[in-house]
Amino acid sequence: MLTARDCLCSRHRSVGALQRYRDVAARNGNEVLVYAVFDEDDGDGRFLGLVEVREAALFPARVFADLLVRRQPPGLDPATPVDEVWARLERERCDYLPVISGEGAFVGVVSRFALVAALMEHEHALNEERARLIDNLRCELENRKIAAAVFDATAEGIMVTDVQGRILLVNAAFCRTTGYSEAEAIGQTPGLLKSGRHDAAFYAEMWRTIDETGSWQGEIWNRRKSGEIYPEWLHIDLVRDEQGKPRYYVGVFADIGSHKELRAQLMHLAFHDALTGLPNRRLLLDRLGQAVARAQRNETEIGVLFIDLDHFKDINDAYGHGIGDRILVEAAQRLTHLVRANDTVARLGGDEFAVIVEDIVDEADLAEVAEKLLTAFAEPFTHDEREFFLAASIGIARYPGDGETVEALLMNADTAMYNAKQQGRGRYYFFASEMHRRLARRIEATDILRKALASSGLMLAWQPQVRLADGTIAGVEVLLRLARHEDASMPSPAELVAAAEESGLIKTLGHWVLREACVAGARLDGRLRGFGIAVNFSPLQFDHDCAPRVLELIESCGLPAQRLEVEITESAIASENETLVRSLETFATAGIAIAVDDFGTGYSNLGNLLRLHVDKLKIDQAFVGGLEHDEKSRKIVQTIIQMGRNLGMTVVAEGVETLAQARILRDFGCDLAQGYLFARPMAFEDFARLFTSGTPIPH
Structure with a gap:
C-alpha cells in the first residue's frame, strides 16, 4: 500500500529565517516548486509552513507572507495512505501538503504531481510484476503440457499411486501394455496386475527396500487384462512432501518379453549350430560332462560316437556349398531320427558330428547304434534332381574304459574314427589303447620333424x-x-x-629334400653319364605350381633336368589326380624321368603307365623277399620284369639282401637292383668316393 512517505516531492526548498534572502535569491526560482519555511537558519527550527511564492520566502515578515504561512493546512503523517492524501489535497484545495513525523519534525512535501508520479510508478511496477507472473504462468503451463505429453508419449508404462496404494494416474503405455483403460485402472490398486508367480515374501522384501531406500527395481511377472502373464522390468520411486512424509509412489515399467525372447535366441545361437540347429561343440562338451558325472555317480557306462562324412569335400568342391549345406541339414535330421530322445546328436563343425549314448550295457549296444547311424546314409541324398551317395566313418569310445574325462573321450573317439577311415571308410571302429599309442607317436614324430626342419636336424642318405x-x-x-x-x-x-603329410609340412620337407639332392648332385654332374638321382615325391606335393617350382629349383642348383628322377608310388598314380598328372607330363617334357615305386602293391593299370610316360618300374621288396621260397612271388616278379621290358621301361628291384635273390633277378632279366647286399644308405661323401672309384660292387 502506498503512503505519504512514498509520495514525497523532491523539488522543494528549505528556507531558514536569516538565510532566506540569500538562499532563495541564489536559486533559480524555476527549479523549486515549493519552499518550506522555518523560523531559524539551521533548518532545525520550527516549521512555519509552505509557500509557492518566491517573495514570500524572501520577506516572511510581511503580513501577506505570514498569512500564507499561517494558513497552511495541518501536516500529514508519513503513514497516511495515498487515497487519504489525495482526499486532503482535494479538501484543502492546494497542490502541496507538508509531511510531519509523530515527533513534529518536518519530513518533506507531498504534491499532486508527486502523488500522480508515485501512483504511475507504482502502477508501472504492478504491471511489470503482473507481466512477470503471467510469463511464469505461461511457462508453468507449457512445462505442464510438455510433462503431460512426455508422460503419455513415453514408451515405458507409468503408474502413480497414493500412499494407500490407490492408482491416481496412468499413461498410454500403461494401457497398451496391460490392456486396462485409464478409467478401469484409476482407483484400483496395483494388485490388479498380480500374476500369482511371486509369493508374499517377495512383495514384503520389495516394500521394505522402498521404505528404507526410497526406490526398488527388478524383474517382475504381471498379468494383462487378457490373462496373459508377461515379464517386466519395474522401477518404483517414493515421492515425499515438503515435510518429508510419503505422498506418492511412482512405478515405471517396460515389457521385457521380447528381450527375453531375444536373449533366448542368443543363448540358442551360442549353444547350437546355426545351419542344422543341432547342439554345437560347446553344448556337446557341457552335456558330455554332465553325462560323465551321472555315469560316475550311477556306476554306468556311456558311449561317444565321432562321425565324419566320407568324401563330403568333393561334393562341396564340385557342386558348391549350397548343395553341401542342404546335405548336411538332411544328414543331421537322419542322425537325430535314429537315436533315442535322451541321446545327444551334435555338429562339431564341417562334416563332423558326434553322438552321446547313455546307460549302455556293453559294446554290443554301441555297435547297434553305429550300425543304425551307418544306415542313415544308405539312401542317396537328392537335391536339384541329382542323387548324392555318401558314407560315414564312425569312431567309438566308451566311458570309463576309454577315458574318464570329456577331452579324453572325444580325442579317443576321433582317433578311432581316423582308424575307421584307414580301414576303408564307411564303417565303425572301437577305440583301442594301441590307437592311442600310435596317435601319441604320430604327434611326437610331427614335433621332432618340425624341430629338425628348423634346426638343420635332417640329412639325406x-x-x-x-x-x-x-x-x-x-x-x-x-x-x-x-x-x-x-x-x-x-x-x-x-x-x-x-x-609331414598329416601336419601339412610335406611341401616344406619335400622342398628341402629336393634342394639338398640337387645341390649335391650338381657336384657329380660331370661324371654322371646318364646317371639318375631318384627323389621320392608325396602325392600331397603336387599342387598347381609344383612343376614350375621344381624346374626353377633344379635350374638354380645347376643340375640338368635329365639327371633328376621323380619317384611316386603306384597308389598315387591310381588316384587319377589331374594336378599330379599334369605335373608329371611337365616333368617328362623337361626331361625328368618318372619312376613308379612299390609296383605290384597298388591298383594302377597299364593305361596309367602309358599315359604318364613312366621310365622306371620298381618292384616292391615284399615280392623280392619271397623269391627264394615262394613260387607266387617269383611269378609276379618275372611278370613285372617282362612287362617292363616289353614297354621299354627300366626295372629296378628293391630290398635285395642275398646273392640268391640277385641271381634270380639277373636270370629274369631285371636291369637294376638296390639293397643291403650292395650297400646300405650312406652319407653323400661316402657315396661320392664309392661312385668316383668306378669299382664294381660284388653281386
Whole structure:
C-alpha cells in the first residue's frame, strides 16, 4: 500500500529565517516548486509552513507572507495512505501538503504531481510484476503440457499411486501394455496386475527396500487384462512432501518379453549350430560332462560316437556349398531320427558330428547304434534332381574304459574314427589303447620333424642302384634321415613322412629334400653319364605350381633336368589326380624321368603307365623277399620284369639282401637292383668316393 512517505516531492526548498534572502535569491526560482519555511537558519527550527511564492520566502515578515504561512493546512503523517492524501489535497484545495513525523519534525512535501508520479510508478511496477507472473504462468503451463505429453508419449508404462496404494494416474503405455483403460485402472490398486508367480515374501522384501531406500527395481511377472502373464522390468520411486512424509509412489515399467525372447535366441545361437540347429561343440562338451558325472555317480557306462562324412569335400568342391549345406541339414535330421530322445546328436563343425549314448550295457549296444547311424546314409541324398551317395566313418569310445574325462573321450573317439577311415571308410571302429599309442607317436614324430626342419636336424642318405649285369653303379635313391638318430624310439623315416603329410609340412620337407639332392648332385654332374638321382615325391606335393617350382629349383642348383628322377608310388598314380598328372607330363617334357615305386602293391593299370610316360618300374621288396621260397612271388616278379621290358621301361628291384635273390633277378632279366647286399644308405661323401672309384660292387 502506498503512503505519504512514498509520495514525497523532491523539488522543494528549505528556507531558514536569516538565510532566506540569500538562499532563495541564489536559486533559480524555476527549479523549486515549493519552499518550506522555518523560523531559524539551521533548518532545525520550527516549521512555519509552505509557500509557492518566491517573495514570500524572501520577506516572511510581511503580513501577506505570514498569512500564507499561517494558513497552511495541518501536516500529514508519513503513514497516511495515498487515497487519504489525495482526499486532503482535494479538501484543502492546494497542490502541496507538508509531511510531519509523530515527533513534529518536518519530513518533506507531498504534491499532486508527486502523488500522480508515485501512483504511475507504482502502477508501472504492478504491471511489470503482473507481466512477470503471467510469463511464469505461461511457462508453468507449457512445462505442464510438455510433462503431460512426455508422460503419455513415453514408451515405458507409468503408474502413480497414493500412499494407500490407490492408482491416481496412468499413461498410454500403461494401457497398451496391460490392456486396462485409464478409467478401469484409476482407483484400483496395483494388485490388479498380480500374476500369482511371486509369493508374499517377495512383495514384503520389495516394500521394505522402498521404505528404507526410497526406490526398488527388478524383474517382475504381471498379468494383462487378457490373462496373459508377461515379464517386466519395474522401477518404483517414493515421492515425499515438503515435510518429508510419503505422498506418492511412482512405478515405471517396460515389457521385457521380447528381450527375453531375444536373449533366448542368443543363448540358442551360442549353444547350437546355426545351419542344422543341432547342439554345437560347446553344448556337446557341457552335456558330455554332465553325462560323465551321472555315469560316475550311477556306476554306468556311456558311449561317444565321432562321425565324419566320407568324401563330403568333393561334393562341396564340385557342386558348391549350397548343395553341401542342404546335405548336411538332411544328414543331421537322419542322425537325430535314429537315436533315442535322451541321446545327444551334435555338429562339431564341417562334416563332423558326434553322438552321446547313455546307460549302455556293453559294446554290443554301441555297435547297434553305429550300425543304425551307418544306415542313415544308405539312401542317396537328392537335391536339384541329382542323387548324392555318401558314407560315414564312425569312431567309438566308451566311458570309463576309454577315458574318464570329456577331452579324453572325444580325442579317443576321433582317433578311432581316423582308424575307421584307414580301414576303408564307411564303417565303425572301437577305440583301442594301441590307437592311442600310435596317435601319441604320430604327434611326437610331427614335433621332432618340425624341430629338425628348423634346426638343420635332417640329412639325406644315398643308396646306390646297381646294374645286375656288371655291378656298376647306375643310379642312386636319396632317403630321408634324422641327423642324430640316437635310439630305436626315434621315429623312422616312414613315420616322419607320414607325420609331414598329416601336419601339412610335406611341401616344406619335400622342398628341402629336393634342394639338398640337387645341390649335391650338381657336384657329380660331370661324371654322371646318364646317371639318375631318384627323389621320392608325396602325392600331397603336387599342387598347381609344383612343376614350375621344381624346374626353377633344379635350374638354380645347376643340375640338368635329365639327371633328376621323380619317384611316386603306384597308389598315387591310381588316384587319377589331374594336378599330379599334369605335373608329371611337365616333368617328362623337361626331361625328368618318372619312376613308379612299390609296383605290384597298388591298383594302377597299364593305361596309367602309358599315359604318364613312366621310365622306371620298381618292384616292391615284399615280392623280392619271397623269391627264394615262394613260387607266387617269383611269378609276379618275372611278370613285372617282362612287362617292363616289353614297354621299354627300366626295372629296378628293391630290398635285395642275398646273392640268391640277385641271381634270380639277373636270370629274369631285371636291369637294376638296390639293397643291403650292395650297400646300405650312406652319407653323400661316402657315396661320392664309392661312385668316383668306378669299382664294381660284388653281386
